[in-house]
Amino acid sequence: MEINEKLLKPYNAKDTEDRIYKLWEESGFFNPDVCVEKGIIDKDAKPFTIIMPPTNANGSLHAGHGLVMTIEDIIIRYKRMRGYKTLWLPGLDHAGFETQIVYEKKLEKEGRSRFGMDKRELYQEILDFTLNNSKNIKDQIKKIGASCDWTREKFTLDPDIVQTVYKTFKKLYTDDLVYRGERIVSWCSKHQTSFSDLEILDEERIDNFYYLKYGPFIIATSRPETKFGDKYIVMHPDDTRYSTYTHGQTIDLEWINGPITATVIKDELVDMKFGTGVMTITPWHDATDFEIAEKHKLDKEQIIDEMGKLLPIAGEFAGIHINKARPLIIEKLKNKNLVEKIEENYKHTVRTCYKCNTIIEPQIKNQWFVKMKPLAEKVLEKINNEEITYIPEHYKKITINWLNDIKDWNISRQIVWGISIPAKICKNCAHGMADVDNTITTCSKCGSEVKQDNDTFDTWFSSGQWPFASLGYPDNIDFKNFYPTSVMETAGEIIFFWVSRMIMLGLYITDKLPFKTVYLHGLVLDAKGLKMSKSKGNVIDPLVLTEKYGTDAFRMGMVVGNTPGTSLSLSEDKIRAYRNFANKVWNITRFVLDNTKDIKHDDNFTNYSQLEKEKLIPEIDNLIREITKEMDEYKFYLVAEKIYHYVWDRFADVIIEESKVIFEGTNEQEKESRKQFLLGTLAKIIKILHPFTPFVTEEIWSMLGNNKKLLMVEKWPFDKTQGKPNDN
RNA sequence: GAGCGACUAGCUCAUUUGGUAGAGCGACUCUUUGACGUAGAGUAGGUGACAGGUUCGAUUCCUGUGUCGCUCACCA
Numbered sequence: 001m002e003i004n005e006k007l008l009k010p011y012n013a014k015d016t017e018d019r020i021y022k023l024w025e026e027s028g029f030f031n032p033d034v035c036v037e038k039g040i041i042d043k044d045a046k047p048f049t050i051i052m053p054p055t056n057a058n059g060s061l062h063a064g065h066g067l068v069m070t071i072e073d074i075i076i077r078y079k080r081m082r083g084y085k086t087l088w089l090p091g092l093d094h095a096g097f098e099t100q101i102v103y104e105k106k107l108e109k110e111g112r113s114r115f116g117m118d119k120r121e122l123y124q125e126i127l128d129f130t131l132n133n134s135k136n137i138k139d140q141i142k143k144i145g146a147s148c149d150w151t152r153e154k155f156t157l158d159p160d161i162v163q164t165v166y167k168t169f170k171k172l173y174t175d176d177l178v179y180r181g182e183r184i185v186s187w188c189s190k191h192q193t194s195f196s197d198l199e200i201l202d203e204e205r206i207d208n209f210y211y212l213k214y215g216p217f218i219i220a221t222s223r224p225e226t227k228f229g230d231k232y233i234v235m236h237p238d239d240t241r242y243s244t245y246t247h248g249q250t251i252d253l254e255w256i257n258g259p260i261t262a263t264v265i266k267d268e269l270v271d272m273k274f275g276t277g278v279m280t281i282t283p284w285h286d287a288t289d290f291e292i293a294e295k296h297k298l299d300k301e302q303i304i305d306e307m308g309k310l311l312p313i314a315g316e317f318a319g320i321h322i323n324k325a326r327p328l329i330i331e332k333l334k335n336k337n338l339v340e341k342i343e344e345n346y347k348h349t350v351r352t353c354y355k356c357n358t359i360i361e362p363q364i365k366n367q368w369f370v371k372m373k374p375l376a377e378k379v380l381e382k383i384n385n386e387e388i389t390y391i392p393e394h395y396k397k398i399t400i401n402w403l404n405d406i407k408d409w410n411i412s413r414q415i416v417w418g419i420s421i422p423a424k425i426c427k428n429c430a431h432g433m434a435d436v437d438n439t440i441t442t443c444s445k446c447g448s449e450v451k452q453d454n455d456t457f458d459t460w461f462s463s464g465q466w467p468f469a470s471l472g473y474p475d476n477i478d479f480k481n482f483y484p485t486s487v488m489e490t491a492g493e494i495i496f497f498w499v500s501r502m503i504m505l506g507l508y509i510t511d512k513l514p515f516k517t518v519y520l521h522g523l524v525l526d527a528k529g530l531k532m533s534k535s536k537g538n539v540i541d542p543l544v545l546t547e548k549y550g551t552d553a554f555r556m557g558m559v560v561g562n563t564p565g566t567s568l569s570l571s572e573d574k575i576r577a578y579r580n581f582a583n584k585v586w587n588i589t590r591f592v593l594d595n596t597k598d599i600k601h602d603d604n605f606t607n608y609s610q611l612e613k614e615k616l617i618p619e620i621d622n623l624i625r626e627i628t629k630e631m632d633e634y635k636f637y638l639v640a641e642k643i644y645h646y647v648w649d650r651f652a653d654v655i656i657e658e659s660k661v662i663f664e665g666t667n668e669q670e671k672e673s674r675k676q677f678l679l680g681t682l683a684k685i686i687k688i689l690h691p692f693t694p695f696v697t698e699e700i701w702s703m704l705g706n707n708k709k710l711l712m713v714e715k716w717p718f719d720k721t722q723g724k725p726n727d728n
Numbered sequence: 729g730a731g732c733g734a735c736u737a738g739c740u741c742a743u744u745u746g747g748u749a750g751a752g753c754g755a756c757u758c759u760u761u762g763a764c765g766u767a768g769a770g771u772a773g774g775u776g777a778c779a780g781g782u783u784c785g786a787u788u789c790c791u792g793u794g795u796c797g798c799u800c801a802c803c804a
Contacts, residue, residue, distance in 0.1 A: 010766065202801090221804060234804090271803060279804045288802040348803080394732060398799075401731060405800080496799090529740080561741050561752075565733085569740055573753050580766040591763035641742075641751070656763075 003593040004703045011586035013550025013579075017695045021142055024698075029713050031149045032085040040713045041085055048084035049485040050076060051467050051515075052148060053498070054091035054156055058099045058130045061140035063524040063532060063570055064491060066542035069144040070558045071521060071636065072489050076147055077691035078631050079486075081716040087482050088148040090141065091470055092134055092155045096418035096459035097193070099130060101355060103417070115192070119416045119454070126417045127157070143543060145551050145694050147712065152478070154470040156462055157419065164469040165462045166422050166436045168509055173434035177371045177508075178411075180423070180432025184290040185410050187363040188353040189308035193414040194367060195353070196458060197407060198497050200360055202349045209346035210330065211276070213338045215253030215262060220275035222348060224329050225322045228256055228314045229301040230280035234292060237266040239277050256333060257315040267292050285362050304361055322361075366430050367412035367455070368421060375504040376403040382513055388503070389517045391634050392565040395495055402496055409501075411461045418456030425453050464501035467514035474510070485515045487634075492520035492565055519634055520565055524558075527571035545575050552693035553579035559692065560640045581644060582696045585689065588652055589700050592678045595663055599672065600705070601679035609673040616655065620646070620681050624688060624717055631691075640692050647685055655681075679704075684717045 006012075028034035035041040050072050055065060072088060080086040103126045104114055114122055134155075141148070154161060172178035185194040207222050217233055233251070235242040247266040252259060262280070269292055270279060283293035283300040293300050305311055310325055312318045317325045333339050351360040380403050382388060383396060390396040412421065424433050424440045428448030433440050443450055462469070467488070471479045484506075488499060499518055506514030525531055526538040533539065546554045556578035562568045608617065623646055627639040655678075662674050683704060690697040690711055701711035 007763090010764080197800095219804080223804085269802075274803055281804080286802080286804075288804070291802075349801095392733095398732060402800075492798095527740085563742080566741085571740075571753075574740080576766080577752065580764095583766050584764065587764035587767090589763085594763065637742075645751080652764085653768080657768095660762085 003590065003597070006699075007586065007590040007593065007703065011550070011583045011696055011699075013552065013582070013695065014547070016699050017143070017145075017546075017551055020695050020698050021145065024147060024710065024712055025142075025150070027710055027713075029080075029710065030088070030147050031151050032087050035080070035713065036085065040709075041080075041083060045083055045085045047087065047482050047486075048076075048079040049087045049089070049471075049482040050487050050489060051470055051485050052088060052090045052146075053490045054093035054154075054463060054466060054470075055137050055141070056095040056098060057092035057134040057137065057155065058095065058102060059137060061137060061144070061542055063540050063542050065141070066144060066554065067521055067524050067558050067562075067568070068489065068491070069141055069146045070555045071519070073144070073146050073148075073694070074555075074559065074636055074691040075487060075489070075634070077694060077712060078716070080147070080712065081687070081690065081714060083715065085481070087152070087478075088146070089470055089482075090138075090146070090148040090150060090153045091466065092137070092153070093463060094130060094156045094417065094459070096456065097191075097355075097413065097415055098459075099126060100415050100417040101191070103129060114416070123416045140543060143546055143551065145555070147694075152470075156459075156466075160472065161462070161469050162419050164473060165419055165457065165465060168465055168505065169422060169457075170434050170436045171509065172370060177374060178368055178434070179371065180366060180368050180425070180430075182364050182366050182430075183369060183408075183410070184284075184287050184362050185365045185367055186351065186360045187306065187365070188356065188358055189306060189361055190356050190358045191353060191415075192306060194363075194365055194410060194412065195360075196410050196460070199354050200351045201354045201357075203352045203357070204347060205350050206345050206347050209343040209348075210333075211340040211343070212333060213340055214255070214280060215251050217278050218276045218340050219278060219280050221279075222346060223326075224333065225310065225314075225317075225326045226282040226285050226303055227280060228310075228317075229284075229303050230255075230282055231260055231262050232265050232281050232293075232298055233262045233278060234265045234267055234270055234281055235278045236268060236270040236272045239270075239272050242278060254336070254338070256329065256336075256338070263298075265292065265296055265298070267295070284364050287362055290362075290364065300364060302364070304363075306363065308361060365412075366425075366432070367410055368423070368432065368453075369408040369410055370461075372406040372409055372504070375508055376406045378507055379403060379500070379503050382503075382507065388513055388515070391517065391519045392563070395492065395518065395520055395565065398495060399500055402500060409458075409461075411458045412453075412455040413458055414455055416456065418459060419462055421453045421455050421457055423453040424450035426450050460497055460501060463498060464505045465509065467502060467506055468510050483510065483514070484512045487517045487519055488515040489519040489521070492522055495520065517634075521562070522565050522567040525567050525569045527569055527573075529567070529569045540570055540572075545572065549575045549579035550582055550695070552582045552696050555694075556581060556640060556644075556692055559636050560644065562637050564634065581648070582693060584648060584652060585685070585693070585696060585700070588647070588656065588685075589682060589703065591656055592682045593703065595659065596675040596679050599675050599679070601676060601683070603680070605676045605680075607669065607673065608677065609670050612673050612677045616677055616681070619650070620684055624684065627688060628716070628718075636692075643685070643689055643692070647689075651681065651685065686711065687714055687717050690714075 036043045052072060053068060076086055076088045107114060186200050187194050209220060209222050210224050211218050211220050214233060221227065245264045247264060249264040251262050253262055269288060281289035281292055282303065283289045283298065284302045285304060301313060303311060303313055304322055309319055309321050310317045317329060352358060353360060383400060422434065422436045424435045426443035426446060426448050427450060429443060429446045431443050431445040433444055440450060467485050468483060471483050473479050490499060502514050526540060530538060542554060553575050557575040623642065627642055630639050659674050659678060662670055686697045686700055698711045
């Protein structure tokens with residue numbers, strides 16, 4: 001046949017990709033049901049499912065997404081070609097707090113503020129804003145070539161998802177695994193919400209360390225502004241320096257705003273070696289102090305309000321922000337001769353908001369907490385039973401450590417953008433009751449009037465349910481077919497935030513692990529190995545690269561040499577090298593088609609020469625067998641490189657060069673053998689490359705003739721003599 | 729303080745049941761009507777962090793040391 005004239009020019013990704021994606025999309029083959037209907041895939045075929053980590057509906061594609069989409073698409077395309085009923089379910093995330101921050105900035109620009117706005121109005125505004133922007137990210141996902149089933153696309157705020165989340169909340173409540181309680185929470189005074197422990201950063205700071213005279217004691221503190229209400233003096237029971245004092249003893253002393261009565265408390269939590277070995281406590285604003293106060297049933301008093309300002313207990317300092325108050329308080333203490341000494345350059349860690357770096361002010365709040373220990377124990381059992389595979393393996397240890405020492409999870413957020421918590425709070429005793437059906441009118445404890453809980457769930461509480469929620473647990477037929485899912489592929493960074501919680505909640509609700517394998521990739525760094533950030537100006541936009549070098553080149557660059565769990569330095573040079581590779585494949589096709597115009601490939605051809613029969617065919621078939629095994633082991637970085645080398649170093653540089661000599665010769669049998677080999681092998685190459693470089697291979701496939709089906713649903717090439725590779 | 733990981737060619741990284749180390753990029757030399765110059769043929773470059781141990785043999789397994797990174801942690 002005549003060769004396609006497109007082949008006479010270098011491969012043009014720009015003119016190819018959108019057209020090919022449209023072909024795929026219109027074929028319907030992203031949807032496993034269509035594949036079965038059209039007889040592409042056997043109706044009894046095993047299912048293979050990946051739930052895409054829901055992307056921020058309001059965001060745009062960054063390099064990390066590029067990696068997610070590439071790896072998952074490689075897995076999915078491979079499995080589809082292997083004949084699985086393959087589902088890749090795409091999702092969008094409302095990304096609660098993240099999106100609210102973005103929207104708040106927008107409001108700020110417009111001279112508005114979320115505080116004081118009607119909650120429903122604000123929610124509606126953010127919803128419109130998010131949905132308007134969501135097309136953007138979807139188009140970008142398509143640009144990467146993602147063969148996900150858009151007919152099953154889910155959004156984390158879809159009504160059925162919300163219902164699932166409500167059901168889970170109710171079950172947790174009924175099973176006594178969620179409770180509302182006064183606990184110390186991490187509070188950001190700028191964002192006016194609490195956080196879970198995972199959302200807090202530790203930051204090293206250098207401050208003054210103040211030694212203050214507290215009656216007969218010297219106490220050390222870096223935060224004098226919290227000390228107004230301190231009326232307990234705590235020491236270790238074994239500390240001989242303070243053995244003359246007894247637990248419960250009271251001492252009258254002069255403090256910041258006048259005389260007070262302090263009570264001695266003895267507790268092992270005090271570190272004898274630290275400071276002076278004696279401390280006062282501020283239970284409302286410190287976790288350890290809270291613990292001590294709880295243990296001994298001590299009074300707790302709020303000193304700092306939600307905005308970071310001092311309350312009336314601070315007397316003359318009331319209403320002043322803590323940052324401004326500190327030097328003033330020290331001044332006063334000095335005047336009262338209550339400062340023993342000030343140590344400068346005191347290095348300590350403070351906890352800050354991961355978003356705005358504001359110092360976190362612990363506060364006692366009445367919020368919803370999930371009891372994590374019972375959930376974690378069940379998961380630990382499964383992990384120890386090897387029922388879940390971690391790639392790379394060391395994430396298993398990390399997970400086990402975390403689960404062994406897990407803390408209760410605060411799921412209440414004081415923001416509007418999210419799923420509201422279906423619960424009633426007693427106006428009198430603050431008792432919380434799950435109320436999914438909105439029927440509760442009086443407190444089950446004291447019978448008083450109740451009010452609606454105004455908080456929303458932590459985004460991760462709902463996304464932690466994503467595998468079963470997105471598949472429609474438990475009624476949707478998809479849930480039965482595609483759950484548990486096969487692989488969860490996501491960033492190692494969110495192993496605790498997301499992966500571990502999905503496992504816990506999935507197991508709790510469905511009694512099954514939500515996935516069999518966890519595949520975690522590392523960060524995508526810039527060419528110098530630095531984390532990308534807007535402030536550094538080193539952010540690489542994947543779409544700029546795909547535009548410049550083609551999506552296939554970008555995908556190869558993301559995957560070659562990128563072992564799971566390891567960060568990847570993304571350099572433009574590397575992408576360019578794979579652009580050249582795509583072109584190489586293109587030109588190989590041109591050579592092969594140009595030199596085989598007079599024949600048709602015959603799959604059953606047997607009259608091969610010795611070289612083809614004994615060396616060349618076994619060589620490519622061995623390669624296919626090897627890489628098939630490695631694909632099943634998720635070693636894409638190896639497979640991509642192996643195919644690359646076969647194509648370039650063997651097929652192009654040796655076999656094609658040899659062929660030129662053969663074609664100039666006179667041995668007709670040898671020529672025919674070689675032509676059949678070239679055509680047959682080219683087809684195999686195109687197939688095994690397809691998961692990695694789907695666009696250029698699909699385009700070439702359409703030129704190979706006699707191919708009615710799209711390459712994306714062709715069968716993965718097996719060596720017939722070797723039988724099927726390991727099936728898993 | 730604890731856990732985890734890394735340490736291999738100038739740079740980025742591979743190398744799994746242990747058998748004399750590989751690739752890409754970069755560098756240098758040569759090739760220019762050849763399927764492809766988005767190319768081809770070559771060259772240089774590594775006592776595999778260090779020290780011990782197991783072994784016929786260790787980059788690979790074990791122990792220790794160092795450096796770097798990440799994560800976790802209530803040090804007032």
